Amino acid sequence: MxxxxxxxxxxxxxxxxxxxxxxxSEQQTFGxxxxxxxxxxxxxxxxxxxxxxxxxxxxxFTVAGETMLLTQGMTAYIPSNAPHSAVAHKKCKVIDCFTxxxxxxxxxxxxxxx
Amino acid sequence: MxxxxxxxxxxxxxxxxxxxxxxxSEQQTFGxxxxxxxxxxxxxxxxxxxxxxxxxxxxxFTVAGETMLLTQGMTAYIPSNAPHSAVAHKKCKVIDCFTxxxxxxxxxxxxxxx
Numbered sequence: 001m002x003x004x005x006x007x008x009x010x011x012x013x014x015x016x017x018x019x020x021x022x023x024x025s026e027q028q029t030f031g032x033x034x035x036x037x038x039x040x041x042x043x044x045x046x047x048x049x050x051x052x053x054x055x056x057x058x059x060x061f062t063v064a065g066e067t068m069l070l071t072q073g074m075t076a077y078i079p080s081n082a083p084h085s086a087v088a089h090k091k092c093k094v095i096d097c098f099t100x101x102x103x104x105x106x107x108x109x110x111x112x113x114x
Numbered sequence: 115m116x117x118x119x120x121x122x123x124x125x126x127x128x129x130x131x132x133x134x135x136x137x138x139s140e141q142q143t144f145g146x147x148x149x150x151x152x153x154x155x156x157x158x159x160x161x162x163x164x165x166x167x168x169x170x171x172x173x174x175f176t177v178a179g180e181t182m183l184l185t186q187g188m189t190a191y192i193p194s195n196a197p198h199s200a201v202a203h204k205k206c207k208v209i210d211c212f213t214x215x216x217x218x219x220x221x222x223x224x225x226x227x228x
Contacts, residue, residue: 001191002177002178002180002190002191002192002193002196003175003177003180003182003184003188003189003190003191004188004189004191005187005188005189006167006187006188006189007186007187007188023189023191025163025165025191025193026163026193026194027163027213028142028163028165028211028213030165030167030189030211032167032187049139049140049141049142051139051142051144051211053120053144053146053209055169061117063116063117064116066116066117068117070117072121073119073120073121073146074117074118074119074120074121075117075118075119075120075137075144076116076117077115077116077117077118077137077139078116079116079139079140080140082116095167095209097142097144097165097211099141099142099213
């Protein structure tokens with residue numbers, strides 16, 4: 001800190017087909033992720049508020065029963081504890097932002113280093 | 115909500131040479147901004163924690179006396195109340211993330227609609 005190069009950090013697997021680099025601040029976690037085409041992220045929820053910004057690709061996102069196909073420049077906002085799921089129609093690059101920081105992702109990174 | 119298309123929202127001027135589209139949630143503000151080449155953002159500070167993710171271009175960023183030239187995939191993290199400034203060496207596209215939400219930017223948007 002105060003600078004992060006997401007291109008050179010250790011790549012962490014988040015889910016089958018979802019992997020990328022992470023950084024955390026006092027109140028937020030950011031992930032720069034690649035999602036393989038065909039990846040299905042099943043419905044789940046978490047206390048963290050989340051924004052998923054699509055940089056490339058096609059990501060069908062469902063939040064609390066509403067579905068939209070997201071492409072470059074489009075974003076899904078997931079309120080705290082809202083159920084959400086996603087299907088990557090094509091390979092995607094996204095920036096995911098969470099608040100508060102995701103301590104479970106901190107653990108994922110630690111385990112990836114072992 | 116729960117989806118935002120940053121490509122089609124009203125473009126708001128943030129500073130001379132910095133303009134783009136904004137969205138807000140309970141705890142965060144996101145801006146998808148274009149910064150014209152040659153733009154100088156003078157040193158300032160705010161209570162909001164900020165992450166500036168560079169998508170395209172070259173942005174020289176200074177945070178609390180540390181300076182780095184940021185390119186695609188690189189990010190500046192600005193802690194609450196830390197002094198920071200920036201110079202765009204080339205035209206840039208960035209995603210800026212703030213927490214808490216920037217109520218001053220909400221006002222900017224309202225004024226831009228008038």
